[in-house]
Amino acid sequence: MDLAASASPDVVIAAEQVFDGEALHHDRTVVVRGGRIVDLTPNPPSAARLVRLPQGAILAPGFVDVQVNGGGGVLLNDDPSPAGIARIAAAHRRLGGTTALLPTLISDTRPVIRTAIQAVSSAMAAGVPGILGIHLEGPFLSPQRPGIHDPARLARFEPGDIALLTGLGGTGITLVTLAPEAVPPGTVAGLVARGARVCAGHTADEGSAIRAALDEGLSGFTHLFNAMSQLGPREAGAVGIALTDDRAFAGIIADGHHVGDVALVLARRMKGPGRLMLVTDAMSPVGDPEARATFTLFGRTIHREGSRLAGADGTLAGSMLTMAGAVRHMTARGGASLEEALTMASLTPARFLGLDAQIGRIAPSFAADLVALDRELHVLGTCVRGDCNVLDGRSASAAQRIGGG
Template sequence: MIVLRDGRLVLPGGVRRGDLHVRDGRIAANGPPATTPHATETPRTAETPRTAETPGADEIDLGGRYVVPGFVDMHVHGGAGASYQSGSDEDARRVAGFHLAAGTTTTIASLVTGTGRELADAVAALAGPAADGLIAGIHLEGPYLARERCGAHDPALLRPPDIAEFRHLAGLGRGHVRMITLAPELPGALELVRAAADAGVIAAVGHTEAPGAVARAAFDAGARVATHLFNAMRPLHHREGGPVAAALNDPRVTVEIVNDGVHVEPGVVALAFRAAGPGRVALITDAMAATGMGDGDYRLGVMDVRVRDGRATLAGGSSIAGSTITMADAFRHAVTGVGVPIAQAAEAAALTPARALGIDSRVGSLEPGKDADLLVLDDDLAVARVMKRGRWL
């Protein structure tokens, strides 16, 4: 048993000062401080653990520091100099380990557009780390994307939706392909959205030039996520709302936001939070290999990427090529740069993506019964300590 005393617990409904009890890798209770003399609220379990009654309990006094759920990042390509795209087990461990140390306790491995062979090899290789629980699944970002909105994807490798290829990749992933981003205006895209839904894979609308009506048709066909809203999609126009309005207006849809202060301006992030309402914005990093490495020259799939002043762009161009932030940066920027209340920012960094991925019964909030994936923050909201399944890193 581990007892975290006197923290500011960031819960789905708001911040509550109290104790958090961890047992067997799970959250056992969150309640008011045991030392509060006139507490009227009781913990959410029958027991009221006290050190005297729980010999061997490991007690830590947090002195009012914030405790937030471990972050859930549904869109990550790399970090610490490595990429999931390589398909190497060692690289997957390096990327996931780097983001875990920074506070991301649940991560999806995103693959950019590649040849059929390259994607097949990467998906087959990542099924292992996914089965081991190192990553929570695989996200195919492409290859069925719009040429006009290809961003950092190699336009020569983009192709129309191919259901047979998709099913082949999903099969190689042994149930661990969790999401596929596609442009719904391409021929056969809506059939692929339905095939994905049938296979238990979340279809996401992104890298798209679709008008609003086509994006809405994709959501009606079963697509449930908008991939990095605003980026690599037809922009919002007052006479043609495009995928942005279609996604924000649809309560079934979770919208991803790359919250690095570069991809989307803070005022527009604030607007998206307001327009979408509670529980619908998922902060993502879209982090690439350079994350945690500093400026230099890197690769994203087959594309050369240049990082200067932390900003990743395609070599020889101005297209933004993923970010170099961790989810901890995205979370802190939501609070300090955008002005999102801390409980809402934590929801966007953990519970909302967990819900979109269908794993919110296990992770995403500090509620009893869930995995004890949690972070203790410093006064400046930086991550001070990381716990995954009841173990401190």
């Protein structure tokens, strides 16, 4: 059922369970008007448009993913265009309940960086749903910790690169992942001064450069535990600092391949759901019905084996994960309660991006970005700024058959 809430009458969505961003409520209705939430109430108002979710369904704030390389058969590096970005967003909205995201560019040349920034700017100007800005993961990374990034595309930081990376300006959010030891002192402060958020990632630094970057305004760590220096007996490493420094958020890929169960539990206990956020690091096969067993990334063949993507040498190459899948995995294997996992997928990344007064909650005046989930936490439907595509009276199994899981 397609419902457009941009005009009256109101859209009223009733669910047995509503998670408002912090607490779970039973038998509530959410009233949407003009793209915003106007009420969360146990007493549904009279309305011409009433959507009653299936029995056992959960209505929650839409998921926010700050690291999305691709989806729907598109990789941002290969197709840095508004149309490509729209396909990526649509795939993650349909399958993963992601209503807001940062398209993510893997390390590439400066001309490709410029093109990707312009594509995001154009996509936002055109109103492509759910695009918040851009995540530039690289190219200023450690050659010792490249992960699947092409070593030939890693670069030395040059004068003018701060202006390049922040070329989106005030149009949207810019997130930059870099290795603090790979850039001159003052780089992080310069990026932050121009409005960017900066994460440490793909770093071999054991502590000194990371701590200096935190003092300059670094505010997060990209895919915790992966492609970074580890906690040792004497050196903290990036992992140790990320887990213990309360100034920083950390993204984590909860897919069963990138991070083991014990590490997931440790990260949740150390950072808490208020500082640990779920990310997908998703690649082009997510949501692509024509996805093959292999695809090419910068000339390297990437093999898909079930839900695992890796190069021929076994190096992980992003993921097949959706945000709904990450929520399921975090509750099943990471020791998180439902409320904690939903927070890590919505309010926490919204807070990291400085958008927690706009998205990440179900409360009056917040954007009507919503996800409906069945009992097994598969996606039934979404609303983005009140433009809703939710299922009315369909079973969870039917939702999965039509690609909503």
